[in-house]
Amino acid sequence: MEFLIGNFAELTITGLVLGSVYALVALGYTLVYGVLQLINFAHSEVFMWGTYAVVWVLTLLGASGTSSLAGAAGYLAIALVAAVLMSGGVALIVERFAYRRLVRQNAPKYIILISAIGASFVLSEIMGLRDKIAGFLGLQGVLGDYVNNPRNTSTLPVEIKPEPVLQIGNYMVRDTELLIIISALIMMFVLDQFIRRTSFGRQIRAVAQDPEAASLMGANSTNVVRLTFLIGGVMAGVAATLYMIKVGATGFNVGFVLGVKAFTAAVLGGIGNLRGALLGGLILGIAENYASGILGSEWRDVTAFVLLVLVLLVRPSGLLGESLGRARA
Amino acid sequence: MTLLEIRDLNVNYGHIEAIRGISFSVEEGTITTLIGANGAGKTTTLKTISGLRKVHSGSVFFDGKDITNAKPYERVKMGLTQSPEGRRCFPGMTVMENLEMGALLRKDRRSAAYREDLERVFGLFPRLQERVKQAAGTMSGGEQQMLAMGRALMARPRLVLLDEPSMGLAPKLIRQIFSIVDEIKAQGTTVLLVEQNANQALKRSDVAHVLETGKIVRSGPGEKLAADPAVKAAYLGGDV
Numbered sequence: 001m002e003f004l005i006g007n008f009a010e011l012t013i014t015g016l017v018l019g020s021v022y023a024l025v026a027l028g029y030t031l032v033y034g035v036l037q038l039i040n041f042a043h044s045e046v047f048m049w050g051t052y053a054v055v056w057v058l059t060l061l062g063a064s065g066t067s068s069l070a071g072a073a074g075y076l077a078i079a080l081v082a083a084v085l086m087s088g089g090v091a092l093i094v095e096r097f098a099y100r101r102l103v104r105q106n107a108p109k110y111i112i113l114i115s116a117i118g119a120s121f122v123l124s125e126i127m128g129l130r131d132k133i134a135g136f137l138g139l140q141g142v143l144g145d146y147v148n149n150p151r152n153t154s155t156l157p158v159e160i161k162p163e164p165v166l167q168i169g170n171y172m173v174r175d176t177e178l179l180i181i182i183s184a185l186i187m188m189f190v191l192d193q194f195i196r197r198t199s200f201g202r203q204i205r206a207v208a209q210d211p212e213a214a215s216l217m218g219a220n221s222t223n224v225v226r227l228t229f230l231i232g233g234v235m236a237g238v239a240a241t242l243y244m245i246k247v248g249a250t251g252f253n254v255g256f257v258l259g260v261k262a263f264t265a266a267v268l269g270g271i272g273n274l275r276g277a278l279l280g281g282l283i284l285g286i287a288e289n290y291a292s293g294i295l296g297s298e299w300r301d302v303t304a305f306v307l308l309v310l311v312l313l314v315r316p317s318g319l320l321g322e323s324l325g326r327a328r329a
Numbered sequence: 330m331t332l333l334e335i336r337d338l339n340v341n342y343g344h345i346e347a348i349r350g351i352s353f354s355v356e357e358g359t360i361t362t363l364i365g366a367n368g369a370g371k372t373t374t375l376k377t378i379s380g381l382r383k384v385h386s387g388s389v390f391f392d393g394k395d396i397t398n399a400k401p402y403e404r405v406k407m408g409l410t411q412s413p414e415g416r417r418c419f420p421g422m423t424v425m426e427n428l429e430m431g432a433l434l435r436k437d438r439r440s441a442a443y444r445e446d447l448e449r450v451f452g453l454f455p456r457l458q459e460r461v462k463q464a465a466g467t468m469s470g471g472e473q474q475m476l477a478m479g480r481a482l483m484a485r486p487r488l489v490l491l492d493e494p495s496m497g498l499a500p501k502l503i504r505q506i507f508s509i510v511d512e513i514k515a516q517g518t519t520v521l522l523v524e525q526n527a528n529q530a531l532k533r534s535d536v537a538h539v540l541e542t543g544k545i546v547r548s549g550p551g552e553k554l555a556a557d558p559a560v561k562a563a564y565l566g567g568d569v
Binding site for chain 1: 379380381400401402405406410411413417418419420421422426429430431433434480481484
């Protein structure tokens with residue numbers, strides 16, 4: 001307890017950083033759930049592919065050594081574009097091949113769920129076996145470093161050195177931490193406004209509230225579903241970039257635990273609810289951090305799920321409850 | 330001129346034949362009504378015309394074009410809209426947002442024509458104008474019915490399908506809704522009406538058809554059907 005009090009500011013800030021990444025990934029789960037009432041289990045891999053886009057594009061650009069955040073700003077901006085394109089693209093592929101046919105044929109939900117779990121394994125293993133796949137295609141010579149040792153951790157070619165910029169309590173907040181929290185909040189705000197104010201956003205809400213009535217208005221539900229996956233993918237791409245700034249390394253299996261945490265965040269806040277995803281992500285990040293501060297880091301994951309169970313016992317529909325469909329205008 | 334033509338239509342729900350070989354047409358500028366008991370296939374017919382149900386056999390023509398396999402949004406684009414059974418307003422959206430959803434496929438949302446259509450809807454349903462910012466889910470059944478009809482008109486349709494607009498409403502509201510149906514016709518929009526409230530519906534129908542277990546068993550001018558003893562006995566019992 002003394003540790004918690006002594007390090008309260010630090011634990012809170014670093015918890016918020018982690019929570020920001022959870023929240024951005026949670027949006028993908030919550031959006032797809034809002035429109036299809038299905039959990040997109042492949043979303044974790046959409047995130048994972050984004051982290052690799054960051055590594056690859058920085059390797060391609062020849063970034064190396066150590067740099068301050070400001071010094072690497074140009075590189076990171078390009079990496080962000082690459083990650084957004086990659087994650088957005090992978091999300092569209094998941095929609096096209098794991099979902100569209102089954103949704104159109106009104107397949108039972110568990111079938112679509114299994115299809116998504118299958119897609120998740122395929123996406124993760126393609127990354128984990130990329131040397132073999134490149135070899136099979138005769139591209140190993142060309143791709144070399146990009147595909148070697150696929151089951152090992154891949155690190156960011158440039159090491160970003162965080163610099164303290166702001167004192168809160170007895171903790172000096174670092175520029176990377178500030179960037180991550182602010183970026184996540186900005187993305188959340190932009191998305192919230194997009195869903196509430198634009199014609200596309202109104203269509204997404206209409207399909208979430210009553211798909212058949214939306215069809216009668218002329219909504220093309222296939223396009224709306226595709227757009228929903230794309231937005232989720234874009235958010236995961238932003239999350240992947242922020243994650244790489246913070247963690248600096250990724251692997252073909254990083255999606256799993258992060259995906260489960262983000263999904264937990266979405267359920268905690270109220271699945272289908274955008275603001276719930278933000279709240280759930282931040283609370284989860286902070287709670288985990290406090291618990292690992294007090295009890296030791298091995299308690300981190302346990303805390304996340306105990307918290308989830310406790311909240312759901314009291315509020316089965318999550319903290320904010322309401323779904324995307326019933327979100328107030 | 331024939332605006333809508335249904336030819337020998339069959340629609341199945343799994344193994345159940347919901348619609349069994351019905352044919353009828355809707356002339357431009359008229360009110361055509363389908364009456365019948367629960368489960369006779371009235372709603373299924375409208376859903377099929379809007380493209381929400383797959384046709385087993387037969388065809389649907391709109392404005393001379395075969396739309397049997399057209400997507401729902403293609404039909405809306407051609408000028409065929411629907412106010413569905415049970416209203417189905419978007420509960421979390423405001424009245425204005427619901428109306429804007431009705432105009433989803435219009436590209437002229439900043440034009441005078443659009444403004445005019447909005448005024449027309451507010452003219453028909455002054456209640457809606459008073460409540461533009463209210464969430465649809467918090468309105469009464471009658472107000473939601475008005476919204477569903479107004480929403481269907483916002484696409485500036487040539488044919489509007491109205492599925493049970495009087496369902497669950499108080500007698501006074503029912504009369505009001507039906508007089509608005511007359512006004513919609515007077516303003517030049519063709520109406521295909523489905524009703525259980527046969528008395529009110531038949532009175533104002535140019536043509537009416539009686540549906541029984543998926544088949545048309547009687548057809549004729551509304552007034553004439555209203556006077557038919559068999560129709561009277563079966564459908565005009567305790568009506569308003």
